[in-house]
Amino acid sequence: GMSKRIKPGDEAGARTKAMNPMGRVGTMEELQNLAVFLISGGCDWINGETIAMDGGQALAMGGNFYQLRDWTDADWENAREQIKAQNEKDRSARR
Numbered sequence: 001g002m003s004k005r006i007k008p009g010d011e012a013g014a015r016t017k018a019m020n021p022m023g024r025v026g027t028m029e030e031l032q033n034l035a036v037f038l039i040s041g042g043c044d045w046i047n048g049e050t051i052a053m054d055g056g057q058a059l060a061m062g063g064n065f066y067q068l069r070d071w072t073d074a075d076w077e078n079a080r081e082q083i084k085a086q087n088e089k090d091r092s093a094r095r
Helices: 003-006 014-019 030-037 066-071 074-094
Strands: none
Touching: none
């Protein structure tokens, strides 16, 4: 898979298992169940929808800020200092 090319040695799906609220990757059976539901004729009122089959990952990680939950106080302080330094540099450049 793609993750093997990007990070050789990583188990397939390891990043998903670590980050996903359900702690696992989806299964083919789950995808098949959705397909059966959609073609069953019992869902004619559904149209033009995007159905996210991601174990709640998009909801839990919206905005890509999910990884910040692991930041320490030192990480936050470092980020603040970097922002302050960049702001000062930008101010100096405008003078």
